[in-house]
């Protein structure tokens with residue numbers, strides 16, 4: 328199956344390629360427009376990205392595809408009322424991730440709960456049938472400090488339940504078995520196989 332991936336995030340692209348080896352991904356071309364994402368919820372944004380990219384590809388796409396896959400995801404921190412959440416990619420955009428992660432940790436009061444979850448919604452827009460979504464989350468807590476250099480984004484500050492290491496310290500195959508994206512990808516596979 329050949330799908331266009333409606334994302335400019337190369338880390339997501341790599342994870343999705345590892346999680347969905349049966350799918351050949353066509354990457355969103357460098358000259359294509361920015362994909363809008365101004366929804367309130369992960370599901371809104373995932374659908375918006377997939378349907379926008381599908382409409383653009385139908386007009387301009389240089390090769391045949393069977394549909395478009397989009398991923399909207401983020402880190403929801405209970406002590407920050409669920410933030411940065413859908414705004415995870417836009418939190419402190421001027422900072423690199425180590426500095427951003429330190430800033431986020433500094434915003435958590437010492438006596439506040441450190442519970443958090445990563446959420447991922449995948450939207451699949453086939454060429455000729457309505458789009459659908461699958462979603463998943465992984466629960467965990469925030470580390471006291473940035474730890475490890477695996478993964479990307481907020482991985483070095485997130486400790487999944489049942490582990491002591493952050494996603495930045497755990498190898499990618501363990502992250503894939505636990506993560507929001509891994510769970511959503513497996514749900515997508517089940518849906519496609521059905």
Ligand code: ITT
Pocket residue numbers: 333334335336339364398399400401402413415416445478479480481482506508
């Ligand atoms: P596209 O919209 O082009 O796909 P994006 O990075 O802007 O890329 P999102 O709006 O979905 O995508 O924001 C997701 C952000 O959430 C991402 O940039 C990271 O900061 C964070 N994030 C999502 N999944 C993550 C993961 O597995 N590990 C660490 N951080 C993650």
